[in-house]
Amino acid sequence: MKLKKNINDYTESEFIDFLKKFFENPNKFKGRELKNHIGKLVSHFEKIVEHPEGNGLIFNPSDDRDDSPEAVINEIKRWRKSQGLSLFKYLDCSCHGRQSSPISES
Structure with missing residues (x-):
């Protein structure tokens, strides 16, 4: 996987x-190869995440959070939304040239 410049260049699935x-x-x-690889991923x-916990989100999650992707x-x-920061790229589904709409509660 190629690393992307910003978090909003990733879909949630890609991230x-x-x-x-x-x-x-x-x-x-x-x-050393593993250490270097993980170091690049951490950096x-x-x-791109800019979260105050940094890599602690992955390596030292709080007790109330699972340690899963x-x-x-x-x-x-949760945090980026609370800070008014952009989130992940949204992919619109196109079916035969038509764009789908979110399901409405009617």
Whole structure:
């Protein structure tokens, strides 16, 4: 996965895939190679997320939060929304040239 410049360049699904790299090791890196890889991911995460807990969101979650990619995403969304910051890229679904609308409660 190519790292993107801003958080709003990622869809939520793409960012979950990015976060999974902290929880899994699909490239089977070891030793210094793993340390360097994680270091690059951490730097990127901290730069684009801007959350005051930084990489603690991943490595030292609070007691009331799971240590999963989904829990990290939920906290990022909660905090960024509270700060008036942009969130993830929204992809509009197009079906044969028509754009779908959100379901309304009628």
